[in-house]
Amino acid sequence: MRASYIREQRERFGRRAVAVLPVHYPKPLLTAAGLLAVELWGPPGPPRGSDAGRLQPYVCAIVRNALAFMASGGLAAVDGVLFPHTCDSIQGLATLAPDFGGLDKPALRYQHARGERRPSAVAFLVDELRLLADALAALSGRAPDGAAIDAAIELHLRIDDRRRALLRERRRLPHTDRELYALLRRGEYLWPADHLAELEAAAAQLQPAPVQRGTPIMITGYVPEPAALLDVLGAAGALVVADDYAGIGRRLLPRLAAPPSDPFAHLAELAFVTPPCPTRGDSQARRLRHLDALFDQGQAAGVIIHVVKFCEPELFDVPAIHQHFAARGAPVLVIEGELESELSGQAATRLEAFVEMVQQARGTA
Numbered sequence: 001m002r003a004s005y006i007r008e009q010r011e012r013f014g015r016r017a018v019a020v021l022p023v024h025y026p027k028p029l030l031t032a033a034g035l036l037a038v039e040l041w042g043p044p045g046p047p048r049g050s051d052a053g054r055l056q057p058y059v060c061a062i063v064r065n066a067l068a069f070m071a072s073g074g075l076a077a078v079d080g081v082l083f084p085h086t087c088d089s090i091q092g093l094a095t096l097a098p099d100f101g102g103l104d105k106p107a108l109r110y111q112h113a114r115g116e117r118r119p120s121a122v123a124f125l126v127d128e129l130r131l132l133a134d135a136l137a138a139l140s141g142r143a144p145d146g147a148a149i150d151a152a153i154e155l156h157l158r159i160d161d162r163r164r165a166l167l168r169e170r171r172r173l174p175h176t177d178r179e180l181y182a183l184l185r186r187g188e189y190l191w192p193a194d195h196l197a198e199l200e201a202a203a204a205q206l207q208p209a210p211v212q213r214g215t216p217i218m219i220t221g222y223v224p225e226p227a228a229l230l231d232v233l234g235a236a237g238a239l240v241v242a243d244d245y246a247g248i249g250r251r252l253l254p255r256l257a258a259p260p261s262d263p264f265a266h267l268a269e270l271a272f273v274t275p276p277c278p279t280r281g282d283s284q285a286r287r288l289r290h291l292d293a294l295f296d297q298g299q300a301a302g303v304i305i306h307v308v309k310f311c312e313p314e315l316f317d318v319p320a321i322h323q324h325f326a327a328r329g330a331p332v333l334v335i336e337g338e339l340e341s342e343l344s345g346q347a348a349t350r351l352e353a354f355v356e357m358v359q360q361a362r363g364t365a
């Protein structure tokens with residue numbers, strides 16, 4: 001599916017494609033350069049070949065599967081790979097992929113500014129964005145001017161406005177969680193204007209009044225894999241009303257009240273106001289405030305923390321989130337996965353029992 005879409009984009013519009021490792025990256029720069037971003041979250045399921053074994057077993061499945069995927073020729077359809085400095089494992093992969101993964105395409109890197117906004121961090125990020133823009137222009141053969149970057153930023157802001165509204169108005173949307181997440185995740189590879197059209201079609205289906213009555217749950221985690229997790233929650237009578245997945249809600253760009261006129265400065269400033277993420281070194285205090293706001297706004301009644309095994313950045317925050325919401329009296333479930341393509345029976349049972357516990361706590365069982 002993705003390979004055929006990439007091929008179609010190339011043949012019809014002359015767009016080259018870049019595989020992008022998780023999580024955060026300045027996507028408007030790729031759009032402005034006419035490059036199709038195709039995100040590589042693993043892919044899920046068993047590694048596609050023995051090269052995953054070149055990494056230590058305590059490296060997460062995202063990186064192990066990505067290495068195996070690259071080594072098995074999975075990137076034949078793209079023209080380059082972007083490695084954001086999300087964690088040491090992805091940074092290491094950027095070095096290992098050409099050696100062990102047989103990567104013969106340009107490997108681009110992008111460093112984040114860590115922690116809170118500071119003038120030095122903004123300046124660092126502006127430089128980093130300019131460097132990346134040059135590398136992208138070399139790949140696409142098209143150096144975007146300021147107007148093109150401004151237009152791409154606006155396009156992605158409109159996309160995120162829509163995504164945010166669909167998540168916020170979840171109860172008025174006649175979609176299952178599985179359907180909504182499938183729609184949101186299509187943004188991982190669709191050309192942005194195509195994704196926006198699909199989001200607008202979904203927004204047109206929002207009903208005047210709530211049509212969803214499921215037990216309201218907040219999920220914080222990395223990536224909603226396996227998607228069957230959402231089916232199990234739905235069948236147990238739950239509804240995801242607040243999302244803090246790194247791949248979904250944590251990437252929503254807000255609009256600035258007074259954006260800088262320079263597009264690189266605008267992109268840099270946006271990086272400091274997106275929802276807090278441990279992969280960018282945001283403080284736990286800011287993150288907990290954000291999660292509190294999400295939980296309250298969605299009127300959630302329980303919290304699922306869904307992490308990838310061996311993911312250091314995510315796991316670092318788990319005890320604090322668990323403790324914080326338990327102190328608020330909210331049931332909390334921590335569930336760990338390894339990018340399996342199917343949900344284990346044990347995980348399904350734990351999810352069902354958790355939903356029942358939340359229902360009992362609310363007196364709706």
Ligand code: SF4
Pocket residue numbers: 022060061062063086087088089090222279308310311312313314
């Ligand atoms: S799951 Fe965690 S450790 Fe693995 S690539 Fe993502 S951030 Fe890095």
